[in-house]
Amino acid sequence: MNKQQLFEQIQLKKSFLCVGLDPVLDKLPKHLLKYDDPILEFNKQLIDATHDLCVAYKPNTAFYETRGVKGWDTLVKTWKHIPKDVFTIADAKRGDIGNTSAMYAEAFFKEESSDMSFDSVTVAPYMGKDSVSPFLAYKDKWVILLALTSNEGSNDFQSKQSDDQKLYEQVITTSQQWADSNQMMYVVGATKPEEFQNVRRLAPDNFLLVPGIGAQGGSLSAVCEHGLNNQCGLLINAGRSVIYASNGKDFAERAREEALALQQEMEQILKAANLI
Amino acid sequence: MNKQQLFEQIQLKKSFLCVGLDPVLDKLPKHLLKYDDPILEFNKQLIDATHDLCVAYKPNTAFYETRGVKGWDTLVKTWKHIPKDVFTIADAKRGDIGNTSAMYAEAFFKEESSDMSFDSVTVAPYMGKDSVSPFLAYKDKWVILLALTSNEGSNDFQSKQSDDQKLYEQVITTSQQWADSNQMMYVVGATKPEEFQNVRRLAPDNFLLVPGIGAQGGSLSAVCEHGLNNQCGLLINAGRSVIYASNGKDFAERAREEALALQQEMEQILKAANLI
Numbered sequence: 001m002n003k004q005q006l007f008e009q010i011q012l013k014k015s016f017l018c019v020g021l022d023p024v025l026d027k028l029p030k031h032l033l034k035y036d037d038p039i040l041e042f043n044k045q046l047i048d049a050t051h052d053l054c055v056a057y058k059p060n061t062a063f064y065e066t067r068g069v070k071g072w073d074t075l076v077k078t079w080k081h082i083p084k085d086v087f088t089i090a091d092a093k094r095g096d097i098g099n100t101s102a103m104y105a106e107a108f109f110k111e112e113s114s115d116m117s118f119d120s121v122t123v124a125p126y127m128g129k130d131s132v133s134p135f136l137a138y139k140d141k142w143v144i145l146l147a148l149t150s151n152e153g154s155n156d157f158q159s160k161q162s163d164d165q166k167l168y169e170q171v172i173t174t175s176q177q178w179a180d181s182n183q184m185m186y187v188v189g190a191t192k193p194e195e196f197q198n199v200r201r202l203a204p205d206n207f208l209l210v211p212g213i214g215a216q217g218g219s220l221s222a223v224c225e226h227g228l229n230n231q232c233g234l235l236i237n238a239g240r241s242v243i244y245a246s247n248g249k250d251f252a253e254r255a256r257e258e259a260l261a262l263q264q265e266m267e268q269i270l271k272a273a274n275l276i
Numbered sequence: 277m278n279k280q281q282l283f284e285q286i287q288l289k290k291s292f293l294c295v296g297l298d299p300v301l302d303k304l305p306k307h308l309l310k311y312d313d314p315i316l317e318f319n320k321q322l323i324d325a326t327h328d329l330c331v332a333y334k335p336n337t338a339f340y341e342t343r344g345v346k347g348w349d350t351l352v353k354t355w356k357h358i359p360k361d362v363f364t365i366a367d368a369k370r371g372d373i374g375n376t377s378a379m380y381a382e383a384f385f386k387e388e389s390s391d392m393s394f395d396s397v398t399v400a401p402y403m404g405k406d407s408v409s410p411f412l413a414y415k416d417k418w419v420i421l422l423a424l425t426s427n428e429g430s431n432d433f434q435s436k437q438s439d440d441q442k443l444y445e446q447v448i449t450t451s452q453q454w455a456d457s458n459q460m461m462y463v464v465g466a467t468k469p470e471e472f473q474n475v476r477r478l479a480p481d482n483f484l485l486v487p488g489i490g491a492q493g494g495s496l497s498a499v500c501e502h503g504l505n506n507q508c509g510l511l512i513n514a515g516r517s518v519i520y521a522s523n524g525k526d527f528a529e530r531a532r533e534e535a536l537a538l539q540q541e542m543e544q545i546l547k548a549a550n551l552i
Binding site for chain 2 (some may be wrong): 103
């Protein structure tokens with residue numbers, strides 16, 4: 001999916017919500033345990049209940065890998081179940097030397113190889129340009145580069161100052177030379193809304209994937225105040241607050257209610273910004 | 277495997293060689309293509325031919341993920357085939373917010389969950405302490421933290437100077453507070469031998485995993501000059517130069533010859549340093 005198509009989906013659905021599909025077996029509604037693959041059933045019902053309210057799904061690969069081969073099978077089948085008009089993010093935080101990153105790109109983008117073709121992959125910047133470039137060789141596929149993450153550990157290195165820039169600012173500035181806003185997004189955590197003005201100064205046109213709303217404590221309106229651009233430019237992820245809205249038989253219905261509340265808040269924000 | 281046991285293996289085998297198991301289907305000897313899982317057969321024969329000459333195997337997960345579910349199955353079966361006296365490294369370069377890194381730790385360390393239990397995982401430092409800590413909760417399991425990698429892109433961020441330290445030096449210094457040398461190793465590329473003196477100043481007791489010998493151009497003797505410590509402290513990875521020594525029916529035999537040449541060079545180095 002390209003940038004224009006993504007913006008069209010945002011306008012159509014009046015939403016810039018991304019739902020994080022990070023299921024843990026212990027937290028699933030008990031009635032799903034009778035299925036061969038309870039996590040797949042959980043994901044399918046969540047997708048069926050929310051796909052008209054969100055523009056992206058983001059399974060984090062850790063939650064699948066933890067179950068070994070069968071978890072990876074669940075990831076493939078979850079990807080297949082997502083409607084093609086919804087942007088897909090493999091939240092994998094990969095990155096390696098060039099020839100190895102090329103293998104990761106194939107894993108997440110090339111369906112003939114791996115049975116999956118996500119629209120985008122999250123990538124860690126530590127290893128620099130040649131660890132990122134192989135992902136950019138795929139047309140209309142995206143790198144979502146970690147810039148300023150939502151966790152406490154983001155203070156350990158990302159905010160270190162050098163040459164008048166913090167590390168995360170250097171990551172944004174440097175990577176702007178690797179790809180334009182048609183293939184590059186950045187992860188910027190909602191837990192640091194005061195940094196969005198700064199991020200927008202460095203990356204005015206790029207989409208930002210924003211985790212940290214909900215369970216991690218970030219605020220939607222605070223992020224939007226400086227984060228919106230003229231094509232919206234934000235994908236706001238909600239994970240646990242949506243998928244675990246209930247652990248009863250009504251889990252999908254309750255997830256829909258949570259997604260709907262977020263979509264409605266986003267619709268007001270898009271209207272106020274004259275984007276719809 | 278703990279640090280003392282690893283050092284004992286090094287003394288016993290007179291080797292600190294790690295073999296990188298990064299197989300690409302297109303590069304396999306043609307006669308293996310008749311097997312159900314040619315990559316597994318390739319790995320098994322390589323392991324059978326070299327396990328007395330090396331102290332570690334390091335499959336890079338990218339080369340397995342690229343083949344989707346069946347690739348992940350190959351990874352599990354490869355791990356199972358490695359003798360228990362050989363240290364195993366999942367070269368996965370993972371790292372995420374705390375609760376997600378806990379899932380990755382389970383994926384690579386907890387056999388009940390994922391059918392695999394590697395001795396160690398490579399971890400990317402960008403997201404800081406809480407992205408690394410969950411891996412340290414497993415007794416006798418190791419984090420191998422990316423410090424100074426062997427690729428060209430390592431110059432993009434890892435060498436940025438701030439507070440009188442380069443980023444990779446900050447990574448080492450800061451992470452020394454997260455775990456001691458019984459659970460923490462560092463990746464330091466052989467392509468930058470001039471940095472080893474500096475690394476040893478910051479991390480005198482830690483093992484270093486050193487990629488970049490062979491196909492990437494690094495020199496074993498240059499690395500050892502400043503890299504050795506009183507428990508050897510080095511795991512030198514050789515990948516393509518060993519596993520692709522031949523693409524004929526003699527591939528395992530030729531891989532053994534390459535591994536043997538490295539082991540013999542290492543034996544001389546260990547003797548000269550009075551470590552055996």
